[in-house]
Amino acid sequence: MIQLRDLDDCFEGVIPSIIGTTAADGTPNISYLSHVVLVDDTHVAISNQFFAKTAANIRANPQASLLLVSARHGGQFTLDLTWASSRDEGPLFERVSNQLRASSAQVGMAGIMRLKAIDIFRVNAIAAVTSTVELARTGPPSPAPDLAALGRAMKAISAQHDTEGVLCAALDACEVLGFSQAIVLLGDNTRRLLTTVVSRGYERSGAGAEIAFDDGLIGIAAVSEHPVRINDMSRVRRLGAAIEGTSPADENRTRSIALPTLPDAMSQMAVPLMAQGTLRGVLFVESRQRLAFSATHETAMEMIAHQCGTALALCEALAPDGQPAMSCRAPELPRGRVIQVTHHRFDDSVFIDNAYAIKGVAGRLLSFMLRAYIEEGRSEFTNREIRLADSLRLPEIKDNLETRLLLLRRRLDERNLPVRLIHAGRGQVRLVIDGTPVLSTSG
Known part of the structure; x- marks a missing residue:
């Protein structure tokens, strides 16, 4: 007997489904469904976005027939349905809405295909459609997570004593699930931006690359605070297409850092990093394999996130307790070549020898430490003193300072x-400079 849970790959939106309904007078109607x-x-x-006829029919006659197609092998299944209810709010509605928004954003239609409602049906019977041809198979599904290995990876995350250790352990956990390409982005709720901090499996780390809230899978996962996944990228615009291929020379002109991308990715998933109901960032993974991420993988990724x-959050809370090392006489500034550093206050971007380094809060942090290095001969700094520096204009709480310093590093x-x-x-960092810095500031 076929169960709904046996048809997981039919619900990925890869191959459109077909629903058949009849009007009150018996006139049939069929519609293709995206989700x-x-x-x-x-x-x-x-x-239920554009299907006025289908919606009217099921109100008049709640019986319907649904054809599902397996994205993995092309097998077809018919479902005998009875309409149960319609919803325009609640967790299930939000889940479907987020998935639709992600798919729409990937094809350049963000904000156009907004979900009006969802219709829920009771499944009375499921039958496989007999095929006279041999079905082609995409390949075996990704193996289910090994719970013992996942448990060890979770313990490794909680055992870390600093932000870098936590993020590297999180990337290790993604590899335990078999996902080698992963990115962690820091959330900035004030600027409504996500910034890449660490990544794995790419040619460049992309540290400092930014994505706006509500932009693509990553942005939608942030603004909705729910996981979003797409398991067939062949029909959609790849995330970051507008900036992929950006070179370091382009960064000097645009101040835009390219997000790490897998050019031939077929599956992508973004999961929010939450702590006590507050968004900390987003964990993003992608794979060259089609249908790489099952519902079970999504649950495992949520646990990691x-x-x-x-x-x-714990690292940020404990870091201010770090004490500075024993203070010594201010060291003499090293001799050697002159290093030209320019800080542009309008966006807090910093250029070093005319090469773009970073902007935003991280740019202000770098400028602050360089000024102290030049004027006071200091090279070591604590989180405590950085938080107390009025010129940095850090948020009073939840400033993600440890993560910002890691991003800068x-x-x-x-x-x-x-x-x-x-x-x-x-709670301590040290500035190391190969030469004599000269800092200038512009508006």
């Missing part, structure tokens, strides 16, 4: 600049 959602073991839901979000390393930042202990 059919598995609700539970006995119910499915369809998105929640553990990561909580661990990051990763970005300076990636650009191979003569100014570096290293971790010097809990």
Whole structure:
């Protein structure tokens, strides 16, 4: 006997489904559906955007027939349905709405295909359609997560003592699930932006690359605070297409850093990092494999993301307790080549020897430390003093300072600049400069 849970790959939106209904006078009507959602073991839901005739028919005659097609092997299944209810709010409605928004954004139609309602049907019977041809198969599904290995990965995240350790452990956990391409982005609720902090499996880390809230899968996962996944990218515009191929030279002109991307990705999933109901960022994974992410993988990724979000919040809370090392006489500034540093206040962007480094809060942090280095001969800084610096205009709470410092450190390393930042202990960083910096500021 076929169960709804056996038809997981029919609900991925890869191959359109067909619903058949009849009007009160018996006139038949069929419509193609972009989204059919598995609700539970006995119910499915369809998105109701433009199907006025279908909606009118099921109100007049609640019986319907649904044809589903497997995205993995092309097998067809008919479902005998009875309309149960319609919803325009609630968790299920939000889940379908978020998926539709993500798909729309990927094809350049963000804000156009808005969900009006969903119709929920009770499934009375399921039957396989007999085929006279051999069905082609896409390939085996991704293996289900190994719970023991996932448990060890979760423990590794919670055992970390600093932000970098937490984020690297989260990327390790993604690899445990078999996903080698992963990105963690920091959320900025004030600017409504997400900034890449760490990544794995790409040619460039993309540290500092930004995505707006509500832009593509990553942005929609942030604004909705729910996971979003697409398992067939062959019909959609790839995330970050507008900036992919950006080179370091382009960064100097545009101040835009390219988001790491997998050019031939077929599956993508974005999961919000939450801690006590507050968005900390987004964990993003992608795969060259079609239908790589099942509902079980989504649940596992949520577990990793929640553990990561909580661990990051704890690191931020504990970091201010770090004490500076024993103070010594201010060191003499090193001799050597002159390093020209320019800080543009209008967007807090920093250029080092005419090469774009970073902007925003991270740019202000770098400028602050360079000024102290030049004027006071100091190279070591604590989170406590940084938070107390009025010129930095940091938020009073939940400033993600540890993560911002890690972002800055990763970005300076990636650009191979003569100014570096290293971790010097809990709540402490050290500025390392290969030469004599000269800092200028413009409006």
